[in-house]
Amino acid sequence: MAQDTSGNSVYQTEALIAEDIDSYLETHQHKTMLRFITCGSVDDGKSTLIGRLLYDSKMIFEDQLDALSADSKKVGTQGQEIDFALLVDGLAAEREQGITIDVAYRFFNTEKRKFIVADCPGHEQYTRNMVTGASTADLAVILIDARKGVLVQTRRHSYLCHLIGIKNIVLAVNKMDLVDYDQARFDAIVADYAKFASEIGIESFTALPISGFKGDNITAAPSEKTPWYVGPSLVEHLEGVAVLSEVASQKPFRMPVQWVNRPNLDFRGFSGLIATGSVKPGDAVRALPSGKTSTVKSIVTYDGDLEEAIAGQAVTITLDDEIDCSRGDVLCVADNPPETADQFEATLVWLNDEDLHVGRGYWLKLGTQTVSATVQQPKHRVDVNTMDELAAKTLSLNDIGVAEVYADKALVFESYADNRTLGGFILVDKITNATVAAGMLNFSLRRSQNVHWQASDITREHHASMKNQTPRVLWFTGLSGSGKSTIANEVEKKLALMNRHTFLLDGDNVRHGLNKDLGFTEADRIENIRRIGEVAKLMTDAGLIVLTAFISPFRAERQMVREMLEGHEFVEIFVDTPLEVAEERDVKGLYKKARAGNLKNFTGIDSPYEAPEAPEITVNTVEMSPEEAANYIIDKILPLK
Template identity: 50%
Template structure:
């Protein structure tokens, strides 16, 4: 029996199965990601966390030893990166390509780790892992210091609203745990972070050796200059991002259900704020007003719902609400617009084409959009602004978007769910960009006078025959 199984069995015997399950269910969850430059040891660090905290079962350990003999890259040491790198190409090349998620728990809390790739061509994969994380663990190779990808990943994490950073200076064993090396990298990173929105108080630095285990789960005697806790304890004490209860209520409608003639409900997840039975609400973009009749869940009706809860709402009036609409408080300051300014990360091999029609998905709303202007690009190495007529893979820019219809959107820093979006290629259906709303601009009205038939026909053609690349006549 492995240490993990023994510890679990003993805890169940001590507490009883019901108490054990309740305690485990009520543990707080921390989502984190590892990022940094190529070969900084991200996968090895996660493997070390799992190994030294006894989170590996006997069959996994046996498979690890078998794989280590075939494709291990750690010399005489056990290559713990193989616990995470699951794709054949990753193991053969010794790199991470896809985002790998691993779950584990300690007596204090539960964790979900996203292991993100360090290669520049896989930056788009890293954006996926960062979008849901509370903490970013930035790996820095002690031999090379702060690299281009270190800056790129830090910038993306900051842009995506991550507030807590742990800079793990890895491979300290190779430089004999030299304090001078540690202090220089620390100073270099702080200097770069000053250009971002990262508060120095939110950055923790720690010298580690993921391969040897120093300061990962257990404190190391080789770093007397480091007096803080080992990495796992730092993570156990890190506050998780709570539900967004401070912002106004936002309820994007995911589904409209009508199982019988007497029931019409609107399903979705409350992304921010709270709502109560009897509250006056309005549906956007139509602006029609009603009040909440019921808040329905699988386990019974509620008097109120808070951010993060998935519920079904029924209203006291039969107003027109469709998938993609957003229910807000009747006195909400929320606005709708067909014009946004946003920061986007281009994630497709083919370049962005100004004026080309793409699909956009904001919360549960899907419509069409054109990027009409690249306001400026952002060089992640220097953070200087540049000019461009197009965007290539992994480039980041501030752009202006013209949507074919009005949508509710919030500034990303206020509400991640209604302030973020993806762009989708209309032919391949591939996600080609991820974006964060910087500013909701004033709605632009078309000055042309097309008949209702012409407008509907144009919409029909663009929806069902996207390969024709028909122009949106409302934008002419």
């Protein structure tokens, strides 16, 4: 039988190789994973550092090396064979401009740990990309060019990292080779950064002198160029830092329910990713917001039942009792539950090109919970360059501000400082489905705990049956002068002849009382419609048929009112009149004033009107008289019981 040079048979050699592979895979599988980001100002060397980490950890294939060598010759690398930044800057625009635009994620590993690193852009205009990369990070490596020191973007990114809750900060003073590895320069930069860090609440950080270009103090071997530095290399430090999942396991048990697993009548489990803490069979748990309690029966996974599950594991939990629990609820330890509330103070990072619309309804997604929520006028926005708190009426792209957020129902939450999963949320535009903001809950407002809904023995169904009708909100929308009020008045008269109980809310009339404090800015218009929607809802609770005649120019606000009501109670009636026809009528002379510049924010002139996309009823006042339009609407809404 053939033998290798060690005297083993070929079969023995193959067995040893297979054993080594199995051992390696077993070890690799149980390594912890550290997620970290690199950030800082433009051209501080973030991409080069990551490229160096990938290169030194042997994570680059030969064909990649050949391609990168060719690309490096095109851009010039000061005599170096490889421009390490090109390993990360994958977009053509990034290579052309020599900057990072998008967040680039890269994977590498060492003998002790696996890593996912996000290379975040340094330009201020890409701050939202940086926030995205930082949202899941355990650690942040903030780079500083040793020649330039602490810059504006260094401060901005440090503030954002602290805001997002990253506790482990590494201050990597890069390009030390360009200052001749001067210790005095390094010490001065560290002292300058320490002063700023203490001002924004960063309690501690680890400072390292490095050169991503030359590789000094990057890997395990200490650099001979910095004999005055006796701390760990960057990789050694990364290998020893505690990851979020390890810290989260020490906290109370929390698991947002993602879905109810019911494959058959004999099995009912609650599936989700454990956010914090640990759980075992026999543990007493509570389901929120219902507050019902039970005991864990089993912890089910694809690979079999577990004796214990910890933070970061995806499991299905079965309970001894059939309690009410569904997607969006939270399973938690019974004797130490999180809070529930519907009003909060929150810090927002605005991510959208379109400004915050104060009072407009957005989808708020927190863990597996989704609710409708509105944002009030910001208390202030933060100038991250000076840390000053500035007055603000709204938030624009990349702004960071503090505001009150009102949800339409109670959320299970914890402050973001204590729990990222139950404290961090996003806001989504209801019309475009674009993510417009990332938010961090600070605390619930006291009034949300003190104000409770008072149940009434006489239900809304009883009110409606007494009037022998089905409540409706007939929402007339259209341009000024389209004929909304005239047609609504005709409809109400016809309903009165049918012995229907109605009430007409007219835009002008409401502004004489309930909404007399509101102007005609976009924010005021949103609040105007919100208040009308709340009044209309109360009237439908009383069993009335409510007619409203408002321009209500924005689809989002009309949708907000629709969502306030039950079932099919909201009937959107589009009074479709061309602008030129409405302007010809101009009974109140409003268009004339707007054209002359004496009436600002007038719909159709200098403020947009968003026509309904799928109204229940459309009437064209060019083709119909008010009476014909009213008859058409009555025919469409019957029967009313």
